[in-house]
Amino acid sequence: MKTLIFDPIHNDAESLLKNKVKLIPKKINELEHNPEVEAVVLRTYTKLTNRELDFLPNLKHIVSCSVGLDNLDLDEINKRNINLVHCPGTNSNSVAEHTIYFIYSLLRNSERPFPELKGKTLGIIGFGYIGKLVAKKLKGCDLKIIAFDVVPQEQKILEELNTEMKTFDEVIKEADILTIHVNLNKHTEKLINYPVFEKMKKNCYFINNSRAEVVDEEALVHYLNSGKFKGVALDTYSDEFKNKLKDNKNNLILTDHIAAQGEDSFKEMCMQPVQKFIEQINQQKN
Numbered sequence: 370m371k372t373l374i375f376d377p378i379h380n381d382a383e384s385l386l387k388n389k390v391k392l393i394p395k396k397i398n399e400l401e402h403n404p405e406v407e408a409v410v411l412r413t414y415t416k417l418t419n420r421e422l423d424f425l426p427n428l429k430h431i432v433s434c435s436v437g438l439d440n441l442d443l444d445e446i447n448k449r450n451i452n453l454v455h456c457p458g459t460n461s462n463s464v465a466e467h468t469i470y471f472i473y474s475l476l477r478n479s480e481r482p483f484p485e486l487k488g489k490t491l492g493i494i495g496f497g498y499i500g501k502l503v504a505k506k507l508k509g510c511d512l513k514i515i516a517f518d519v520v521p522q523e524q525k526i527l528e529e530l531n532t533e534m535k536t537f538d539e540v541i542k543e544a545d546i547l548t549i550h551v552n553l554n555k556h557t558e559k560l561i562n563y564p565v566f567e568k569m570k571k572n573c574y575f576i577n578n579s580r581a582e583v584v585d586e587e588a589l590v591h592y593l594n595s596g597k598f599k600g601v602a603l604d605t606y607s608d609e610f611k612n613k614l615k616d617n618k619n620n621l622i623l624t625d626h627i628a629a630q631g632e633d634s635f636k637e638m639c640m641q642p643v644q645k646f647i648e649q650i651n652q653q654k655n
């Protein structure tokens with residue numbers, strides 16, 4: 370089966386694929402009409418829209434080694450009856466650890482004597498795999514955890530995670546440390562915008578490890594310049610973000626979309642969809 374691979378994946382997953390399909394490395398911007406291609410393998414960096422899908426009229430499988438699916442035109446993929454395999458939840462540990470690394474770094478970089486986590490209120494927006502794991506890992510740290518999600522949560526799980534669900538506005542207003550873990554879609558684009566930043570506590574800490582587009586960066590830059598925050602840490606931000614900053618900001622931590630690249634999580638994130646894909650094509654042959 371002719372299979373294009375657009376992004377680097379874990380070596381073990383790539384070896385598995387090579388044993389099963391004809392794997393051809395390709396850059397997405399060099400994609401041309403190719404009716405022989407039946408499968409593609411990609412990560413979050415490759416966008417598949419109508420335009421790219423039109424180049425591959427016989428595409429049957431998309432193997433996404435990423436948790437977020439915002440790079441894919443899901444309606445179009447459904448319409449074309451293309452099988453999509455991905456890996457929900459596989460990188461949660463790495464992203465949750467990155468969030469905790471951000472929280473402690475922001476607190477300890479801020480001033481002397483530095484603020485301790487004990488007694489603070491942590492607000493989590495988006496209480497899916499990653500949001501829940503952040504709560505699970507921090508629940509013994511003597512802080513108050515509040516969260517908002519559009520999906521109702523089971524009381525038993527909330528008790529286990531020592532977390533209280535509140536409204537969006539309550540979480541935004543009450544958090545000393547606010548961390549964003551929603552998926553990107555048309556409802557969450559610029560979810561964190563001028564009015565939302567305005568409602569946050571003066572001197573709060575703000576963290577985004579989800580997607581750059583969830584935050585209105587103009588608004589973030591405005592509030593960074595006005596001295597709203599005690600600290601900001603971002604793993605996801607646009608290519609233009611650094612240029613938008615007038616000068617160096619105190620206690621601004623930026624990492625380059627690496628939150629999911631912990632060794633175990635990265636391997637799992639690549640192996641799981643590849644193994645699922647191979648099982649599926651084996652079943653089709655039988």
Ligand SMILES: NC(=O)c1ccc[n+]([C@@H]2O[C@H](COP(=O)([O-])OP(=O)(O)OC[C@H]3O[C@@H](n4cnc5c(N)ncnc54)[C@H](O)[C@@H]3O)[C@@H](O)[C@H]2O)c1
Pocket residue numbers: 436437438457458460461464494495496497498499500517518519520550551552553556557560578579580604605626627628629630
């Ligand atoms: N920085 C990175 O490298 C990295 C790595 C993995 C995931 N991510 C991002 O993190 C996101 C979350 O990952 P996950 O595994 O927890 O996904 P998930 O689907 O389990 O969780 C997302 C949660 O957000 C909730 N949500 C959606 N819209 C909302 C809204 N308007 N307000 C509040 N909650 C809302 C959903 O109901 C869901 O519970 C991914 O979609 C991806 O974009 C980033």
